[in-house]
Amino acid sequence: MTASPIELTPTADDHRIARYAAAAIALSVVEAAIPMPLPGVKPGLANIITLIVLARYGWRDAVWVTLLRVVAGSLLLGQFLAPGFFLSLAGALASLVALGFAMHLPARWFGPVSQSLAAAFAHIAGQLVVARLWLVPHDGLLYLLPFFALAALVFGLANGLAAAKLLEETASIASRPAGATNDRT
Amino acid sequence: MKNFLRFMKPGDWAMLLLAAAGTAALAPIAFSGGAAEKAVVRRDGVVVAELPLTQARRIEVAGAMGAKGTTVIEVQPGRARVASDPGPRQYCVRQGWLTQPNAIAICAPSHISLSIAGRTGSHDSLAY
The missing domain is CATH 2.60.320.10 (N-utilization substance G protein NusG, insert domain)
Structure with missing residues (x-):
């Protein structure tokens, strides 16, 4: 029997996506350690990475980075395929759809903050729909809605500002030709 | 804080106001429990x-x-x-x-x- 090595040649795109996904995963793990008053309420720091990737490389890369973060982050936290995983997945998918629309807002008037707010509210909406339909099939869940909305407002704003700041500070890096020199920064 | 205000474009303010209004509108739910x-x-x-x-x-x-x-x-x-x-x-x-x-x-x-x-x-x- 001969060995049949499977060779995958990662492209520059793959490397870039993996690097951003790694940063997002690290942020998810870090924020899992922050105690929160309500289960399900999280700052969503990893969304800062999603916003940056969206601004620099477009929606497709943002989807990749976000989904990799959800899957790998849940593996690291022992949440894979647990209810929490499906909640994050639902939230992530909803916010990616929202970002798909928000990114087309005129850049002259709307910045990362608008995108972040749209993503944050879509995230809680996606989560609550899945939670209501499947995990807690009871209207009592909706009493949590105002608290989730408040969290989305605060963290959506904060993450948007953080993304805007980081985009500005790293503008010089991004202006280099894509894929060529970004590997060592 | 002032540093961050410059990232807020007019549309961002509008979006923030809209989101805040939406959140405020939901607040009564929290007290109807x-x-x-x-x-x-x-x-x-x-x-x-x-x-x-x-x-x-x-x-x-x-x-x-x-x-x-x-x-x-x-x-x-x-x-x-x-x-x-x-x-x-x-x-x-x-x-x-x-x-x-x-x-x-x-x-x-x-x-x-x-x-x-x-x-x-x-x-x-x-x-x-």
């Missing part, structure tokens, strides 16, 4: 237990059948049932889960009833 649904257990018409339908619980209620056994009420999020009863015909047990407001399961031999209350329902009473 007092009338949450609950399962009411009665013996001889007297309330012996009120269980909120938000968390799973199981309680035993001693009914009129005394030594023959107690009635077990089970509550899960959004529903409640008589899990077991010593009565001979088991009507209240076979009725299964109660989910509608004002639905009631009556265990006549034990003198125990289980009903759902708290939210304004579409029916005055529901029994099967």
Whole structure:
């Protein structure tokens, strides 16, 4: 029997996506350690990475980075395929759809903050729909809605500002030709 | 803080205002929680237990059948049932889960009833 090595040649795109996904995963793990008053309420720091990737490389890369973060982050936290995983997945998918629309807002008037707010509210909406339909099939869940909305407002704003700041500070890096020199920064 | 204000474009302010208004509009929900649904257990018409339908619980209620056994009420999020009863015909047990407001399961031999209350329902009473 001969060995049949499977060779995958990662492209520059793959490397870039993996690097951003790694940063997002690290942020998810870090924020899992922050105690929160309500289960399900999280700052969503990893969304800062999603916003940056969206601004620099477009929606497709943002989807990749976000989904990799959800899957790998849940593996690291022992949440894979647990209810929490499906909640994050639902939230992530909803916010990616929202970002798909928000990114087309005129850049002259709307910045990362608008995108972040749209993503944050879509995230809680996606989560609550899945939670209501499947995990807690009871209207009592909706009493949590105002608290989730408040969290989305605060963290959506904060993450948007953080993304805007980081985009500005790293503008010089991004202006280099894509894929060529970004590997060592 | 002032440093960050320069990232706010006009549309961002509009979006933030919209989001804040939406959040404020939702706030009343947080304070309307007092009338949450609950399962009411009665013996001889007297309330012996009120269980909120938000968390799973199981309680035993001693009914009129005394030594023959107690009635077990089970509550899960959004529903409640008589899990077991010593009565001979088991009507209240076979009725299964109660989910509608004002639905009631009556265990006549034990003198125990289980009903759902708290939210304004579409029916005055529901029994099967």
